[in-house]
Amino acid sequence: xxxxxxxxxxxxxxxxxxxxxxxxxxxxxxxxxxxxxxxxxxxxxxxxxxxxxxxxxxxxxxxxxxxxxxxxxxxxxxxxxxxxxxxxxxxxxxxxxxxxxxxxxxxxxxxxxxxxxxxxxxxxxxxxxxxxxxxxxxxxxxxxxxxxxxxxxxxxxxxxxxxxxxxxxxxxxxxxx
Amino acid sequence: xxxxxxxxxxxxxxxxxxxxxxxxxxxxxxxxxxxxxxxxxxxxxxxxxxxxxxxxxxxxxxxxxxxxxxxxxxxxxxxxxxxxxxxxxxxxxxxxxxxxxxxxxxxxxxxxxxxxxxxxxxxxxxxxxxxxxxxxxxxxxxxxxxxxxxxxxxxxxxxxxxxxxxxxxxxxxxxxxxxxxxxxxxxxxxxxxxxxxxxxxxxxxxxxxxxxxxxxxxxxxxxxx
Numbered sequence: 001x002x003x004x005x006x007x008x009x010x011x012x013x014x015x016x017x018x019x020x021x022x023x024x025x026x027x028x029x030x031x032x033x034x035x036x037x038x039x040x041x042x043x044x045x046x047x048x049x050x051x052x053x054x055x056x057x058x059x060x061x062x063x064x065x066x067x068x069x070x071x072x073x074x075x076x077x078x079x080x081x082x083x084x085x086x087x088x089x090x091x092x093x094x095x096x097x098x099x100x101x102x103x104x105x106x107x108x109x110x111x112x113x114x115x116x117x118x119x120x121x122x123x124x125x126x127x128x129x130x131x132x133x134x135x136x137x138x139x140x141x142x143x144x145x146x147x148x149x150x151x152x153x154x155x156x157x158x159x160x161x162x163x164x165x166x167x168x169x170x171x172x173x174x175x176x177x
Numbered sequence: 178x179x180x181x182x183x184x185x186x187x188x189x190x191x192x193x194x195x196x197x198x199x200x201x202x203x204x205x206x207x208x209x210x211x212x213x214x215x216x217x218x219x220x221x222x223x224x225x226x227x228x229x230x231x232x233x234x235x236x237x238x239x240x241x242x243x244x245x246x247x248x249x250x251x252x253x254x255x256x257x258x259x260x261x262x263x264x265x266x267x268x269x270x271x272x273x274x275x276x277x278x279x280x281x282x283x284x285x286x287x288x289x290x291x292x293x294x295x296x297x298x299x300x301x302x303x304x305x306x307x308x309x310x311x312x313x314x315x316x317x318x319x320x321x322x323x324x325x326x327x328x329x330x331x332x333x334x335x336x337x338x339x340x341x342x343x344x345x346x347x348x349x350x351x352x353x354x355x356x357x358x359x360x361x362x363x364x365x366x367x368x369x370x371x372x373x374x375x376x377x378x379x380x381x382x383x384x385x386x387x388x389x390x391x392x393x394x395x396x397x398x399x400x401x402x
Contacts, residue, residue, distance in 0.1 A: 037326070037346040037348070043376075043377070044345060044346075045345075045346040045347070045348075045376060046344075046346070047328070047344075047346060098269050098270040098277075099269045099270075100249045100268060100269055100270065100271075101247075101248075101249055101250070101267070101269075103267065103269075104269070105267070105269040105270075105279050140302065140324075141302075142281075156300075156302055156324070156326070158348075165348075165375070167326060167346070167348050169300070169326065
């Protein structure tokens with residue numbers, strides 16, 4: 001399923017209206033949906049769904065500021081214990097883009113702030129751990145304008161949380177003006 | 178006869194490398210109307226069980242096809258032993274002597290047997306820069322960097338042992354270089370790439386190889402340009 005989703009995302013790249021019809025980077029807001037490889041205590045990165053919201057503020061024709069907020073969750077039940085993990089992140093990225101067609105290749109970096117919750121149930125008393133940490137948010141991908149009003153971006157990246165890394169792939173849909 | 182063929186195939190499979198991640202292309206997409214056939218041979222040292230056990234590089238063979246889609250964009254597929262990869266190449270900038278492209282790809286490597294199997298899905302995001310060499314511009318130098326998200330999977334389905342599946346995600350990062358020489362419609366190339374697994378400590382993986390491509394068709398002007 002994830003493979004077909006990836007192929008669909010790649011197929012979206014040449015989509016986009018002609019360059020003259022829309023400015024390279026425009027103000028936009030929208031929602032994000034995707035998956036995150038969430039660092040867990042064992043050092044593995046199990047995949048979890050991620051949803052979020054984002055906005056874009058142009059800084060010239062090619063660069064932009066992009067505030068975003070996202071939430072991910074993963075629950076696992078086993079014979080010995082069940083795990084409940086949640087991850088919240090807020091970030092602001094400074095990005096720049098380039099393109100010879102309407103679709104633009106973008107790279108952004110900026111500060112982030114993460115909150116992580118882990119609950120373990122079933123090993124005697126329930127165990128809960130919380131962690132706040134500033135970090136670094138970095139992303140690369142494609143900004144795909146769909147006509148004058150719609151935007152569909154495909155961005156891969158990650159963020160640091162204390163000394164660990166999370167990796168994500170998000171599809172950002174929204175409106176531009 | 179069939180048994181001999183099967184055993185030969187199994188030996189060949191065991192001796193082959195894993196997913197291939199060499200810099201097989203430059204940053205200049207084929208024009209609409211053009212297409213290209215390509216064959217490549219490489220040696221690679223990755224996390225293949227045989228490589229890990231014997232500490233030797235393994236060979237890999239690939240066959241590829243590319244086609245111009247629209248101006249600045251082409252797509253391609255490659256098949257190799259027990260795997261395949263599809264990609265889209267987009268030249269998004271020209272910086273001085275360099276053409277710069279990205280080539281997002283989706284690859285699948287799988288080795289199934291009746292009772293068990295394993296493999297991985299790779300989502301690659303390379304950036305490739307290409308510049309001409311020499312006054313006649315028949316050769317070019319390609320430099321690439323790439324990040325690859327890899328989802329491993331393995332499954333077991335045995336009446337005695339039971340059934341189950343497991344997965345693991347890793348992020349790979351690296352880069353490579355390539356030289357391409359053009360002879361009319363022929364393209365001859367050589368490449369070398371290194372890759373590290375950022376998700377766990379381990380040796381540096383590398384791939385080195387050579388390839389031969391034949392460009393067919395004639396460029397045509399896009400209707401939408």
